[in-house]
Amino acid sequence: MATISDVARLAGVSPSTVSRVLNQPEAVIEAKRDRVLTAIAELDYRPSSAARNLRRGSFDTLALLVGDIAQPFHGALAKAVQRAADEQGYSVLLCDLDHSRERLVALLHSLPKRGVDGIIIATADNMNVPPVQAALGELLTQGVAAICGSQSIRSLNVPALLTDRVAVARDATAHLLEQRRWPIVFLGGGPSTALTREARKGYEKACRAAGRESAELLVADGDYRAEAAELSIAELLRAGVRPQGIVADNTPMALGAARALASHGLAVPSDVGIVSCEDVPLGEYMQPSLSSIRTDMDDYGRRLVDVLVTAIAGGEVPARTLIPHKLVVRGSSS
Amino acid sequence: MATISDVARLAGVSPSTVSRVLNQPEAVIEAKRDRVLTAIAELDYRPSSAARNLRRGSFDTLALLVGDIAQPFHGALAKAVQRAADEQGYSVLLCDLDHSRERLVALLHSLPKRGVDGIIIATADNMNVPPVQAALGELLTQGVAAICGSQSIRSLNVPALLTDRVAVARDATAHLLEQRRWPIVFLGGGPSTALTREARKGYEKACRAAGRESAELLVADGDYRAEAAELSIAELLRAGVRPQGIVADNTPMALGAARALASHGLAVPSDVGIVSCEDVPLGEYMQPSLSSIRTDMDDYGRRLVDVLVTAIAGGEVPARTLIPHKLVVRGSSS
């Protein structure tokens, strides 16, 4: 493992000159610069990140915290983030929260000394609770930048980049309403999560715009998981409800709902239309292919990284950025 | 940010003693150890990973290289690996190869100085080509440990942990044969990849064991992607072939095949049975739910990390570990 001194010796210059060639090339006269670069190539020298990190106090590393990396949406997000980070010269530390709040708090506590410049938090789990806010606040004071995907954090200066979840659910619902499907069930993640509350608001908005009464609305709790969604919809069906449309807040719930419908002999899309508020890579290949609200993941990943990198550099960043979305109509609703 | 000296001062000892309390507690007398621990808690001191890394030359970090993190199987793998690594005190650097050989080579080249102790390579793309082998060999000489999921690397001492792909495909095929389905198509990733060659061997083995002639076998190339698989199967159908079973080497291809069948009016499982050689989290919730060969991901992740950590520590590790698999029969084949 060649060090900077080895390069310096071979090039006949001092270590600081080598360092300059790497960090401010224009400050070194061309002849010497070339000698140094040759020596670097010769020895296949690459600076030790450890030494560099210690000296500079930065790490060229971002942490990506996701609720559950095994979920297809998060996988797609991780891919986009990793690629964008790579383009900016950053590595990505993957942290799976497994939907555990304890784990989130523990991570927020341990990350500052794990060597990351910034973190991206992408979980649907509610972060507006005291322990999380406290841990996040402390992380910020330690000089680690943070941004949030999918939710805003109250009372803390953490930029958020997210889709307008009210609009997303509204568009999904409106699409089914246009087809004169009724009743329509909103399948969310339970009343406690702030995220579902927004989506539910969008659902209600669309229904009211179509002239429906509050009493007619149907809300089911699928806990963001396929299993729970299946049970929840099955229960509804057993109770005699006959929905013609389902708006699922994420894809696993849409699949769970589809299975419940199938076991009750209901066909998609002829009997019931389904739309997911979240697009996933294989959605097109599910059967029937899944109508969903799509956001451009490459763009999303790039924006997340851009904002975070700007924040790390101490630049000004918008407190809240809305990511565009659009409806993709597929077989489950047509 | 408290440093080790701050702690030492507060506890009235030398920095060395603080370091010892952290690294070999039994070497410090209890009274002093307590004072130090109190001071640590008081200041919320956590050692700087950068300094520690520089001094020790190790990083408590593993890199996970995956072919495509957006694919559900890789997501599940990443989750398992991350969890296991966490249990052992390691962080995980996520590197998405995006199926690019150039990217793989570039990563193998840059990872040694990015601060990782070891790497896990989990890609179906063939690694037995000179540029990859050379880059990997060089990485090993730089003191970075490496292990491989899903394929062995010839002529290099890289331990592999994988399922017996011949047996996996054989079991999948045999399952369809038992139901007297014939002909059966093997849907793989093209003749060039070593992985598919193994799976294909298993398919042929099962067919021959059932008394089928080589001339009757059907092999299609789906390039491991849903789109290509759909085209490939559609072409077969247009050519007049009427398979009663499909063995897909991975899940996206199984979904692609299912869609091709559907557009030709063929029903799964009544007309055609499908089995995937790879189990994914939502497989149970696809429609019809997908029969597949399952490996315990938690176990797999743990084994990968265990072996890698052992290798990092300089311990003896088996050159090749077979991970058990079992058939999970679901709706697509019953």
Place this chain on the structure above:
DNA sequence: TTGTACGCGTTATCAT
């Protein structure tokens, strides 16, 4: 424009 000297925070060696 270049080199010298120092320090980032930790741990290993050595002496006590």
Place this chain on the structure above:
DNA sequence: ATGATAACGCGTACAA
């Protein structure tokens, strides 16, 4: 059992 000291490899004031 503990403390002083040096060194890990790099970047940067400062001096030249």
